[in-house]
Amino acid sequence: MSEWIKAYARALGFDLVGTAPAQSPPHAESFLHWLAQGYAGAMEYLQRTAHLRVNPAELLPDARSAVVVGLNYAPAELPDTDYRIARYALGDDYHQIIREKLETLLGAIQAVAPDVRGRACVDSAPVLERDLAWLAGLGWYGKNTCLINTHRGSYFFLGVLLLTLELEYDAPAEGGCGTCRLCLDACPTGALTEPYVLDARKCISYLTIELRDTIPERYRAPMGEWLFGCDICQEVCPFNRPRAHQPLRARPTHEPRFQPRALPRLYDILTMDEAEFTERFRGSAIKRTKWRGLIRNALIVAGNKGDPALRPLIERYCQHEDPILRETAHWALARLTAQAEDNGCLTGNNDA
Numbered sequence: 001m002s003e004w005i006k007a008y009a010r011a012l013g014f015d016l017v018g019t020a021p022a023q024s025p026p027h028a029e030s031f032l033h034w035l036a037q038g039y040a041g042a043m044e045y046l047q048r049t050a051h052l053r054v055n056p057a058e059l060l061p062d063a064r065s066a067v068v069v070g071l072n073y074a075p076a077e078l079p080d081t082d083y084r085i086a087r088y089a090l091g092d093d094y095h096q097i098i099r100e101k102l103e104t105l106l107g108a109i110q111a112v113a114p115d116v117r118g119r120a121c122v123d124s125a126p127v128l129e130r131d132l133a134w135l136a137g138l139g140w141y142g143k144n145t146c147l148i149n150t151h152r153g154s155y156f157f158l159g160v161l162l163l164t165l166e167l168e169y170d171a172p173a174e175g176g177c178g179t180c181r182l183c184l185d186a187c188p189t190g191a192l193t194e195p196y197v198l199d200a201r202k203c204i205s206y207l208t209i210e211l212r213d214t215i216p217e218r219y220r221a222p223m224g225e226w227l228f229g230c231d232i233c234q235e236v237c238p239f240n241r242p243r244a245h246q247p248l249r250a251r252p253t254h255e256p257r258f259q260p261r262a263l264p265r266l267y268d269i270l271t272m273d274e275a276e277f278t279e280r281f282r283g284s285a286i287k288r289t290k291w292r293g294l295i296r297n298a299l300i301v302a303g304n305k306g307d308p309a310l311r312p313l314i315e316r317y318c319q320h321e322d323p324i325l326r327e328t329a330h331w332a333l334a335r336l337t338a339q340a341e342d343n344g345c346l347t348g349n350n351d352a
């Protein structure tokens with residue numbers, strides 16, 4: 001049955017599949033310690049559901065096994081935009097796509113074993129996906145905290161299908177970063193406080209996607225052109241670079257729904273109203289940050305880009321009724337001015 005399930009999962013398009021017992025994940029203690037240190041910031045749902053995350057059997061009574069899958073999302077090429085979007089959010093939202101495939105897999109299992117119950121989990125259900133994925137042999141923890149597969153890198157999503165069915169289990173994945181610490185050195189906000197530990201409150205991904213509040217000023221300039229999410233700690237990772245003798249590395253996704261969508265220019269984002277935002281990002285992971293979050297991020301990127309053509313758009317938000325947008329716009333304007341002055345000095349064009 002285990003081999004049959006894995007073959008079926010691969011036929012559904014999953015790039016990686018493994019099985020693990022539905023036990024308390026081995027690094028559950030580290031997770032609880034991480035929460036206790038406040039590293040989750042405003043993601044209070046992690047705290048609220050912690051008891052479920054450390055005990056998958058509470059999610060599905062009599063759970064015996066976890067089928068863990070990985071789905072590559074790497075685009076063949078990055079889209080031509082005047083800002084950066086994390087690769088995972090370029091195509092359609094992955095939650096629905098992975099859940100659909102896992103439910104098809106569950107249906108197929110139930111067709112041959114009708115008594116088996118199951119539950120598909122993709123972020124929505126509180127499961128420590130990376131820990132279970134490590135246990136199921138899909139990859140190992142990188143110092144950037146991502147799950148890395150030696151042959152495929154880390155640009156893949158995870159999903160878990162809990163089952164009340166006993167299976168044969170894979171061995172935990174072997175491998176590691178060795179002495180490499182490129183990700184720790186590259187993170188512009190110092191979010192990787194030590195190997196394997198991410199202070200989410202400093203992570204550009206958290207700041208641009210999860211944080212609803214104003215982005216603390218000290219992180220705005222280091223955000224650079226990242227409008228939604230961030231891939232820096234994965235981009236510098238040697239396991240994400242193609243290698244002649246490892247053809248799977250950095251190979252593009254074969255899931256058509258992960259192909260990059262057409263993206264608006266920064267100018268168009270800054271002139272977009274809420275209705276347009278909803279329309280434009282329907283079915284995309286980008287909608288998670290909501291209109292206000294995206295405009296807040298766009299103002300910061302506009303400030304960082306130092307493009308004077310964006311000044312009138314930023315100025316519009318200086319009078320906005322939303323205090324977060326107003327304050328961010330003032331910051332962006334000041335940054336634009338400071339950059340213009342710097343450029344003037346550099347080019348010697350500083351007569352004024």
Ligand code: B12
Pocket residue numbers: 025027028030031034043046086087088122123125126127128129130131141144145146147148154155156157158159196197198200203205206209210228229230231233
């Ligand atoms: C909350 C969350 C975030 C938060 C916090 C991230 C984090 N590192 O915790 C934020 C918003 C910052 C985030 C960002 C991203 N996320 Co996210 N996120 C999640 C979510 C919902 C929960 C993760 C969690 O529980 N974090 C708590 C920490 C403590 O857990 P952990 O990172 O797994 O830490 C473990 C290890 O550190 C280990 N450990 C501790 N000490 C040691 C020591 C050693 C030696 C070892 C080996 C291990 C070890 O124990 C910990 C507990 O298990 C998961 C989905 C899920 N349900 O699991 C997706 C998930 C982790 N995210 C994912 C993705 C794609 C991203 C981004 C790449 C998106 C982007 N480009 O912007 C970034 C990557 C940033 C990063 N470096 O992690 C994928 C990761 C896939 C993969 N290959 O790893 C997941 C699994 C979603 C999915 N279904 O595919 N994310």
